[in-house]
Amino acid sequence: MNPSPSLATAIAATVAAAVDAGAGPGTLSVYDGDMPDTTDEAAIGTLLATFTLPDPSAGAPTDGLATWNFTTPPSATVSAGNPTWGRLADSDGNVVCDGTAGVSGADFNFSSIVWTDGQTVELTSGTTQGG
Numbered sequence: 001m002n003p004s005p006s007l008a009t010a011i012a013a014t015v016a017a018a019v020d021a022g023a024g025p026g027t028l029s030v031y032d033g034d035m036p037d038t039t040d041e042a043a044i045g046t047l048l049a050t051f052t053l054p055d056p057s058a059g060a061p062t063d064g065l066a067t068w069n070f071t072t073p074p075s076a077t078v079s080a081g082n083p084t085w086g087r088l089a090d091s092d093g094n095v096v097c098d099g100t101a102g103v104s105g106a107d108f109n110f111s112s113i114v115w116t117d118g119q120t121v122e123l124t125s126g127t128t129q130g131g
Contacts, residue, residue, distance in 0.1 A: 021090040030083045030086045057069060068125075077116065083101040084100070085098055106126075
């Protein structure tokens with residue numbers, strides 16, 4: 001199914017609003033391993049790092065795309081590994097969505113793809129497609 005541009009933009013705006021729900025900023029937790037099939041499933045793999053997002057977390061979506069505001073400082077990793085996926089949640093820990101991780105062309109892109117324990121990594125870009 002291919003939604004209209006206006007519907008795709010509305011979906012992307014809904015995702016961004018869900019990340020911004022709660023009293024504080026949302027988070028992006030980054031893992032190695034396989035991404036779960038749905039957000040109802042527990043996280044799979046090793047937690048590598050958690051980023052606290054700015055609030056609001058994204059600019060106004062256009063053309064069905066929400067671009068995340070990654071102005072937060074880099075985060076230190078808590079485990080070594082290769083980031084393969086990330087989970088966005090609101091400030092109350094409610095899961096919003098999962099996405100792929102990499103250095104380019106992923107939902108969440110980072111400054112490097114091989115992480116060591118305690119390494120500082122930068123979240124360089126990310127988007128959510130509304131359709």
